[in-house]
Amino acid sequence: MLRDSLKGVRVVDFSHVLAGPVCSMTLADLGAHVVKIEPLQGEIGRKIGPPWIDGESPTFMSVNRNKHSVSIDLKADAGRRVVREMIRKADVLVENFRPGVMASMGLDYESLRKDHPKLVYCSISAFGQTGSNMRRPGVDGVIQAVSGLMSTLGATQGDPLKVPIPVADMIGGYLAAIAVLGALHRVYRDQIGQHLDVSLYNATLMLQQIGFAAFFASGRNPEKTGSAAPYACPNEAFPTRDGWIMVVAYDMARWSALCEVAEVPELEHDSRFSTNDDRVRNRHVLHELLAARFIERSTAEWIARLAPRDVICAPLATYSDVTGTTEYRESGIARTVEHPAAGTVRTHGFALGPSDKPVKDEIPAPLTGQHTVEMLKLYGIQDDEITELLNAGVIRAGVAHAVAI
Template sequence: MLRDSLSGVRVLDFSHVLAGPVCSMTLADLGADVVKIEPPAGELGRKIGPPWINGESPVFMSVNRNKLSASIDLKTDAGRCLVRKMLCDADVLVENFRPGVMQSMGLDFASVREINPNLVYCSISAFGQSGSNRQRPGVDGVIQAVSGLMSTLGAANEDPLKVPVPIADMVGGYLAAIAILAALHGVRNGKGAQQLDISLYNATVMLQQISFASFFASGRNPDKVGSAAPYAAPNEAVPTEDGWIVVVAYHPERWTALCEELGMPWLESDPRFATNDDRVRNRKALHQLLASRFSECSTSQWMERLALRDIICAPVSSYRDVVESAEYAESGLACTLDHPVAGQIRANGFALGPSDRAQDNADRAAPLNGEHTLAVLARYGIEHDQIAELLDTGVIRAYPARPAPTQTHDEVL
């Protein structure tokens, strides 16, 4: 089944904050055994807030479920030696440091391939591992800007906007997971170690395939059209008596039905709106006419009326509206996780389809820093005496500092 399709695949995750953790969480959701390798103070994502839940970061917890955490100080020779030993038995390595950092620790692809000739090595960075921009720092907002995405958002003549969801990080992480799945298939077919270079810049440009296709065809930069689709009209949000509704009625039959339902049949014969091309060119005038009519009734009233005419529509929902909706209740996304410090937390889980939801897979909340250090090292074949020495010298950190006497490694994991 889907949720255990990667059962037995071992992933060592050196990533932090977002794109890398999204990638490794996707693998964990699919059943992989994912171990976060964190510094003694924890990865940077743990410090991102507000808000906070009992001092824990919801941002961190949102992208680190179903993982184990091993706290290892990679600034020490002993820590790096320990990780190299673990890599002998790993299937996948994920990292999103700035290019060159892993090499400085002797953990670059060329070095690691010598000890594990079948490792899938995935590097995620802002601009890739080669080229003149490889050392250029870049976070989500910077990538949205330089990839052209920011120039398309908002309304004409208004300030630049960014998608508030860190979309460059999210799509970069998901694409990295897809690339890892393909590389694992290659290893299984005897192709040996695979090196993956995932660039957030490339991922965000790829996300805009349709817009760039229009640009290549016309030579014109996209117009900023707010909520509208640049290639179709009407296909945008219009105000109602008590909110907003998105109306999609550019297909000829739906355009006719909309004009009739609005009591404005003359719109069809107006040469400004005769075809989709005409309506796109005269979008502003059309929007004003539609807004004046839609503002006479509530969103729910319009939803009922348009649904009867098979006109595609949806309310513009707040997050509260979303989680209280029937669509959300039926989606299989809602889940509750028990965290040892934050307590019971609500989250959006992993749901790709009915076959996935049919299984009773309880997700684990994001781990505490070092929560599984002792159990993970034992699983990777590190001897008890060596673990005790690493603890005493501060190379590794465990939470709790020592396991309870009756607790087995299997129970910890």
């Protein structure tokens, strides 16, 4: 099973908030054993994303499943000594501090590689580990702005918009996981680790490859097109009598079928709309003509008319709509987990395996320090040293629950 692909791989995860946790969660979903290193009070991502569920942030819970929390004071010499011992027995390290922070604790790649040449060390940051902007702070919204993404979003002449989900963090985290997988294969092949430099800025540029390709070819900045695709028409949303419908009919067969079903045969033979390029150039005129037809019927009526003619279409769904659909139920992504503080929680899980065989052994995001003692023991820290660390306040031990090691 894909879920067992990284079984036996150990990950020590120093990351926080979103991009790093998405990376380590993806590795955990693939079977890696992930130990999440947190400060004594818990990582700051635990306080982001209201509404909270019994004190736990849904945002945190959504990107930290299948991990084990070790709460430790990295400002203390003893704390850093313990994590260095853990790293020696790990395969992967993930961190997303600002460049220089790990080095200040003696936990940077150059310091660790001497004793661990096979270590895959993944650093995720806003602008990368080198260059004039390496220490520049950056969060998802800033990256969406500076990468050009925000300039492409919204209606013509409208205010700047951002993607409301943290798309820079998410794509950065997933690309970081891909980079780790490649680096692990190199370890398997050549017995050599490496330092991976994953920039959210670069990741968001990669996300826009098609847009930049069009810019390089034309020299023109992309126009804001709302729900429409800038390269195809019609490929956009139209208001109906009771909602909205997304319609994709830019190839000739579907364009012809759309004109027939919408009872506007004259548009098919209008020279302004003869080809896809013509329709893109005259998008605004065409949109008004088609919108006048779509508003006459309900979304369901239009889908019933268009779908049999193979015109690609779908209703614009809210989250409450989505979770009630057959597609959602059959996707295999929905989970209900028992969280030790929040109780029964609805969430999403790993969804890259067969949808008819959903993963059953996922564990919810951990409480702060929930697995401190058992994870330190797993990594070879002796009982007397653990007791000393507890007494000195260097580590925090939460309430543990049974997990498979």
